[in-house]
Amino acid sequence: MALERLFRRRRAQGEVRDVPELWTRCPSCDAPIYKKDLEQNLYVCPKCSHHMRFPALRRIESLADAGTFEQTTRLKPADPLEFVDTEPYVKRLERYQKEAGRPDAIVGGRCLIGEVPSVLLVMDAAFAGGSMGSVVGEEIARGAELAAQENRSLVIVSASGGARMQEAALSLMQMAKTTLALDRLWARRLPYVSILTDPTTGGVTASFAAIADVIFAEPGALIGFAGPRVIKQTIRQDLPEGFQRSEFLLKHGMVDRVVDRRKLKEAVTRVLRQFVGGARAAGV
């Protein structure tokens, strides 16, 4: 690659900072990547296919048919427990909201996916680690109910460290609430595809994310119930290589396929079209 050579030469000459603003490095293979290339490649390293965190709105763009997305999520978090740890929850919320540019860890709405009317919900790990409190739970329940009402498929992209501590037992209850709401889809025979991305753990995995008709995982994503640190503490030994990664889950029968982000829309479309009984996917 000419660009890479250039980059290397300039770096050798000490002309530029190690990672100039237009450039970044792949955390996996350390290859320098031109940021625009990375964006165009859906935040997948063009060298080693390492999947980096994917901004939620870009995720929506990558799955929804162009121009069809119409946001329905709109709830804002409250602080029902007046939770304070080293800092009040409300302060943290303000910071998260500023950083992530949204009220809570989820965004989604109506759209077409491969021409199939759908509700698409995307968790945002950039907001409090994508943790699930009342807002995430309620938006997912509403999303499922909206899909049921309007005869739409449901697609949820998970990225979450689990339930949100600052809403304590209320967060826990979101596991039940979201799972129950999926029943409304079942009753209408509408498909639900769950997409697990890095990381999906705790109460999110152990509720709506794990009981879909079809489950896809992005390559190399950390997926599980307990976090690796907790497990290490419990068993007091190192975890095996690849433990709790997508490929491990595939081997253990927990997900249907590990799908490269760049093929995800094709895969989701394939499944939705089949289940809504539509004609054979004519090449997305």
Next chain:
Amino acid sequence: MALERLFRRRRAQGEVRDVPELWTRCPSCDAPIYKKDLEQNLYVCPKCSHHMRFPALRRIESLADAGTFEQTTRLKPADPLEFVDTEPYVKRLERYQKEAGRPDAIVGGRCLIGEVPSVLLVMDAAFAGGSMGSVVGEEIARGAELAAQENRSLVIVSASGGARMQEAALSLMQMAKTTLALDRLWARRLPYVSILTDPTTGGVTASFAAIADVIFAEPGALIGFAGPRVIKQTIRQDLPEGFQRSEFLLKHGMVDRVVDRRKLKEAVTRVLRQFVGGARAAGV
């Protein structure tokens, strides 16, 4: 035991045959047992509780309330394939029938069990190893349908080496037929208790015997899909101690309880009464 001493002394003196007709030996602990005692003890060794083969009619007596059993099984085997191996199937059948004193490897009918109206079917390992051909399959299907029609519980005691080779694919089909017939019970919310005794393997385990509401196994019974010899041939190594025995199955979650034959009626009654909604078992 005075009797045992007597027995030992007489044997030492060479006065009697090793096993006099009134006596037998426990194949497990080798204790001499007075045959009448053994019968009264439901063919369980009074010394070591080893469960020996239990004649089918004695089994019925041990489970059905006294005087309530009314036989419904009555079918006779045919020879649809005109099967001949080293000997024609029809010849074998004649011999089995003479030996076992019944037309095929099953006997059963209506009865009360702990006052609960039931259909009780008992496989007879003394007839062709308790193998399942068309007669066994049909009697089980009819038994299930009879129970459904008359609002009875169903209790099946299995003892079988599997499907009967001499009816080939027709035997195989009995696995489907018996399993399907159980659906009639399900539709009426009638309980079905399966009792696994030594041996229960092959097509019997892999059909009606394994999908009951509650499964009991007698202690030490050989229970599995493939026979131990076949498995040994496949893996070319010895099988672990206790493999495919009732206690192994309990550990692996396949049966609800391992129940001593002398407690079996109590256990079956307990379960049937609960499921037919009856009052608390008032000591059987």
Next chain:
Amino acid sequence: MRVPLEFEKPILELETRIAELEKYAQESGVGLEGELSVLRERLKKLQDDTYGNLTRWQRVQLARTPGRPTTLDVLGGVFQDFFELCGDRTFSDDPAIVGGLAYLEGTPVVVCGQQKGRDTKENIQRNFGMPHPEGYRKAMRLMDLADRFRQPFIAFIDTPGAYPGISAEERGQAWVIAQSIQRMARLRVPAIAVILGEGGSGGALAIGVGNRVLILENAWYSVISPESCAAILWRDAKEAAKAAEALKLSAPDLLQLGIVDRVIPEPGGGAHRDPATTLANLKTALLETLAELKDLGPEELFEDRYRRFRGLGVYAE
């Protein structure tokens, strides 16, 4: 003898002193009634002060106290003729969850719950009440039976959490918890969950989707244990007391939040000081709760449960 909790010590010491004095008075015939009545009054005040003002962290400690009734104690003491059923028909029988058939004052019910050991040996055998996936599959089998035979399903929660280990992850701990939540939500029979001691996160909720959720007075129920929460938010597990306060994980908190429907009173000092009274209170609560549900049909029960959990959560539009 169990080791007393820190805040119990003054009370236990005073109790011992009174008992000794009583014994001395009786044996010596010396009249000590005046002194004794002062001490008894002091004890009463101390008890009221302590037990009437338990901190959340103190309750968590009570919830973990040895001698507190476990699921099997409840199944033996509140129900009649408990008949255990074992196995998940898939992989193994998990001793950390027990269940089976029982009668509650003549009503046939299906029961299950996490089971902690009552001594160290049993605790190891029962994995400290932390179920593996097969335990939840056993629970689901029992739910199937309850549905099939139209009998109420009653679950008892007492777990620090689902087991966080390699074996459990390999066999889909998250998956089976989700399935169990869904299965319980779909029951067409009355479902009651009772938090007996510890209600640790998803591993507790997996059998907690009742039409009604009851809790013993000193039990806790939370998305995370106080220690783990402290380790993450305060970066120090020793701040568990602070975390317990912040998490509002006590029975009165949960009742206020609508997460539980009823608090079952424990005798002074906690359930372990008088298990019989605790079980009697529990029985009353169960009977009354079952009676509340008895007129609902199968679909109504499902919808009632749906609405109950659908409504939980606090947010701004």
Next chain:
Amino acid sequence: MRVPLEFEKPILELETRIAELEKYAQESGVGLEGELSVLRERLKKLQDDTYGNLTRWQRVQLARTPGRPTTLDVLGGVFQDFFELCGDRTFSDDPAIVGGLAYLEGTPVVVCGQQKGRDTKENIQRNFGMPHPEGYRKAMRLMDLADRFRQPFIAFIDTPGAYPGISAEERGQAWVIAQSIQRMARLRVPAIAVILGEGGSGGALAIGVGNRVLILENAWYSVISPESCAAILWRDAKEAAKAAEALKLSAPDLLQLGIVDRVIPEPGGGAHRDPATTLANLKTALLETLAELKDLGPEELFEDRYRRFRGLGVYAE
């Protein structure tokens, strides 16, 4: 090159001789038409004699011949857009059973089947088409999807049998086969089973509970393999040919017994000699069978399947 079966050898030799002669005639310009036409006639007669009078044991050998279409060959060659789904959501993904979504001439269907390896390496990876319990659980998941979305379920059978090993027994091989039979019986959508090659006992039947059961002309389906049967009844596995005769395990036998509903013709010499024609015949049979079932409602499909299997068996009253 695969090793030819004993009874194929004279035919293959003659074919080689004809080909050589044709080549020589062409290259040398020598007119050998007279001799060639005699040889071609002899070949035709030899083929007719051999393939028109295959013994049951010869068919068993054909059913096991490398190059015969496997489940994945069918999914790729008969259906469009096969999309594989993996896993049992419980323990693992079993490569001995494959399945997923597909279209059959535009009709969305759910498919699955046992998969043998097409070479030694793949055979080891796929355990020679002998499923573990997790394979059948995957099949059941696919049945759930078929039911849920009201799409026909089509299963392809090609297995010497369910795996007879310790791991399979530990995880309830018998239990899962029974469950799979029951699950498939309960489908409320059209279900078709096709025996492609080997239909070995319960491991085959587990996905064989179709409204219609089809079989390729040289496939076999039996309660036991000829070798195992011979080992038991003749005390000598080498008597497999006799056992095959006695077991009446060939497609025409099974059709006569009502165990299969339709025999799908294979091209002369067996499916491996012309997979394309075999797949074309299979496709025609599937389309016609689906058309037969298309007017039945969910409950009618269930009852149709019930009656089909309920009626199998021969006995005297």
